[in-house]
Amino acid sequence: MRQLQEAGPDCSFRFRDGTALSDLKRQKLSFENLVKTAPVSQEDVDWADIILGNVPAGFLHGGEKLKWLQAESAGVEAYIRPGALAPGAVLTNGTGAYGLAISEHMLALTLAVLKKLELYRDNQRLERWESLGGVRSIYKSTVLVLGMGDIGGAFGKQCKALGAKVIGVRRTNTARPDYADEVHLIGSLDRLLPQADIVVVTPHISGFYHLRETHTRVVNLFAENLSRFLNGDPLKNQVDTAIGYRKTVA
Incomplete structure (x- = not known):
């Protein structure tokens, strides 16, 4: 948290629900208003001008004091409901922090299913040593990726490197990335599904925030955005609250 x-340096900080207070004490950081970690409260939210993290959406009532909410997740649907944030309040998300960790997790699970590893695991526990038939490979498979953002893009690159044909589906008509053989809009989904051997739907993710690498990326993003906010510069990952997706990449 030194970052x-x-x-x-002139800000006051409160840390809630997950901050490593013991580490902060060991570093002897002189944070004003540093309190023991506990679940975030309504009073905490009302106190803050800036929030890092996914606070309960029910605590947000459009208060004028809150100027900026930096979500740790990519998905921010809970914060774009009418009345959650005051007009003019800035909302940014954690896009860019999760691509590597989540895509590798997705790849591992995809391979596990293709190779029937979960079935062999169960048989091993039952001491059954028998073949469960043929398995499949990502190589020469057609992989359909729904969502071509940070997570879907990283997964598509990994599948392409393993010899797959990668077809992407996205909301907007933008340039085709190098790793994708084809890119289509969501309206083509019914036509594309029969072509696919593997279908992946990319999620809005916050559940991997506890991983050290992901946590570091989120904190780095917040520290950079905090400097930008205090200097009056454009923020990274600013969200269009009308649609719930990132609208700028500064």
């Missing part, structure tokens, strides 16, 4: 103090 946050350096990014906002």
